[in-house]
Amino acid sequence: MTTAKPGARDGRVLVVGGYGAVGTTVTSTLAGWLPNRVLPAGRSAARARQDGGVRVDVADPDGFRQVLDRLGDVTAVVLCVEPSDTGLARACLERGIHLVDIGATRRLLDGVAELHDVAAAAGATAVLSVGVAPGLTNLLARRAHDAVGGAERLDLAVFLGSGERHGGDAVRWTVQGLAEPLTARPLRTVLPGYGARTVHPFPFSDQHTLRRTLGVPEATTRLCLDSRPLTAALFALRRAGLLRAVRRPVARRMLIEAFRRVHIGGDGFAVRADAWRGDRHAAYALTGHAQSRVTGLAAAYVARELLTGAPPPGVHHIEQLPMLAGLPEALAEHGVTLHRPGGWGQE
Known part of the structure; x- marks a missing residue:
C-alpha cells in the first residue's frame, strides 16, 4: 500500500x-x-x-x-x-x-x-x-456469512473510543441515532482486548444493507463506548425516552456541543461480526485506534x-x-x- x-x-x-x-x-x-x-x-x-x-x-x-x-x-x-x-x-x-x-x-x-x-x-x-461502520463491519459480516454457508442471522457489534475527537458529521449522526426508537434487545459480547461488553441496538446502515446484499433475514448492529458509565447513562436515557428531545433543533445542537466537549476514554475501537445458521456459528473481529x-x-x-x-x-x-x-x-x-x-x- x-x-x-x-x-x-x-x-x-x-x-x-x-x-x-x-x-x-x-x-x-x-x-x-x-x-x-x-x-x-x-x-x-x-x-x-x-x-x-x-x-x-x-x-x-x-x-x-x-x-x-x-x-x-x-x-x-x-x-x-x-x-x-x-x-x-x-x-x-x-x-x-x-x-x-x-x-x-x-x-x-x-x-x-x-x-x-x-x-x-x-x-x-x-x-x-x-x-469502519459501515465498511469494515460489512466486510467482516461477509466473511462470517460465507463461513457458515449463508447466515440466517447477523449480529454486529461496534465499540468506539469516547476519547477520540470525531468530525462534525459523525457527531451529528450519532446524536440523531440516539433519538431513534429501540428495535432489538441489548447483547453481551466479547471484544478482543476489551473483554465482555453490553452493546445496544443502534441505527447503523450496515444492518439494513446486509439484509439486501447478502440476503440475510435478520441483521442487527449494536454499539457501546469504551466508557462503561457513559454507555450505561446514554442508553438508560434512551430507554426512558428522554433523548427524543434531540429531534428538536435546539436540543440537538446542545447535545452535539456536549459530545464535542466530552472526551472520556481513549481512541481504541473494535468491530465484530457474528453469523449464525442453525447450529453453525462464525465470528470475526477487528481492533485498532483512531476510528476517523x-x-x-x-x-x-x-x-x-x-x-x-x-x-x-x-x-x-x-x-x-x-x-x-x-x-x-x-x-x-x-x-x-x-x-x-x-x-x-x-x-
Missing part, C-alpha cells in the same frame, strides 16, 4: 471534505500514492488557497457540477461529508467519475444505490459503505483500487466487490488487527 499500482487510471482525485477529520487522512494517503493528482476540497476558500485545493459547498450541487466541469480531469471523487441529497453523487456518475462515499445515512445510501443504471451507462463505479483515521485509510484504499483495478460499473456496497475483500489485511500496516474465530468467543 505504499505506491500506486502500475496502469493507474489517469486524472485527478477530488476529496470533498478534504480538510476534516477523515478527509485529511484520505488526502495525505492518496497523495503519497498518486503525487500531484489529489485535490482537497471544502467550504473554506482561504483553506483551499492555502492547501492548493478547491472550494466546494456540498449544499450547492450546481456549483459542484461547475467545479467538475472547470477542472475537467477529475477521475474519482471521495465524498467525506454527507450532503443533504444525492445531487453530488449524480453529478459524478453522470460524468463517468468514480465515487467513494463514506456516508452512513440509510436514506442517502439508498438514494445513491438507485443511480446504479446511471453509473453503469457512463462506465463509472460508486462504492458505498466505506469506513482508519475510515480515511479505508476510503483511500478503495479509491486507489478503483483507479488501478477493473471495477464493475454501477453502484455497489463494499461487501459486493471481491476486489475489496482484502481491505482488513491491507490495513494491518496501520495498526488494525484482524481477529479470526477462536479464543475470544461469545458470552
Whole structure:
C-alpha cells in the first residue's frame, strides 16, 4: 500500500471534505500514492488557497457540477461529508467519475444505490459503505456469512473510543441515532482486548444493507463506548425516552456541543461480526485506534483500487466487490488487527 499500482487510471482525485477529520487522512494517503493528482476540497476558500485545493459547498450541487466541469480531469471523487441529497453523487456518475462515499445515512445510501443504471451507462463505479461502520463491519459480516454457508442471522457489534475527537458529521449522526426508537434487545459480547461488553441496538446502515446484499433475514448492529458509565447513562436515557428531545433543533445542537466537549476514554475501537445458521456459528473481529483515521485509510484504499483495478460499473456496497475483500489485511500496516474465530468467543 505504499505506491500506486502500475496502469493507474489517469486524472485527478477530488476529496470533498478534504480538510476534516477523515478527509485529511484520505488526502495525505492518496497523495503519497498518486503525487500531484489529489485535490482537497471544502467550504473554506482561504483553506483551499492555502492547501492548493478547491472550494466546494456540498449544499450547492450546481456549483459542484461547475467545479467538475472547470477542472475537467477529475477521475474519482471521495465524498467525506454527507450532503443533504444525492445531487453530488449524480453529478459524478453522470460524468463517468468514480465515487467513494463514506456516508452512513440509510436514506442517502439508498438514494445513491438507485443511480446504479446511471453509473453503469457512463462506465463509472460508486462504492458505498466505506469506513469502519459501515465498511469494515460489512466486510467482516461477509466473511462470517460465507463461513457458515449463508447466515440466517447477523449480529454486529461496534465499540468506539469516547476519547477520540470525531468530525462534525459523525457527531451529528450519532446524536440523531440516539433519538431513534429501540428495535432489538441489548447483547453481551466479547471484544478482543476489551473483554465482555453490553452493546445496544443502534441505527447503523450496515444492518439494513446486509439484509439486501447478502440476503440475510435478520441483521442487527449494536454499539457501546469504551466508557462503561457513559454507555450505561446514554442508553438508560434512551430507554426512558428522554433523548427524543434531540429531534428538536435546539436540543440537538446542545447535545452535539456536549459530545464535542466530552472526551472520556481513549481512541481504541473494535468491530465484530457474528453469523449464525442453525447450529453453525462464525465470528470475526477487528481492533485498532483512531476510528476517523482508519475510515480515511479505508476510503483511500478503495479509491486507489478503483483507479488501478477493473471495477464493475454501477453502484455497489463494499461487501459486493471481491476486489475489496482484502481491505482488513491491507490495513494491518496501520495498526488494525484482524481477529479470526477462536479464543475470544461469545458470552
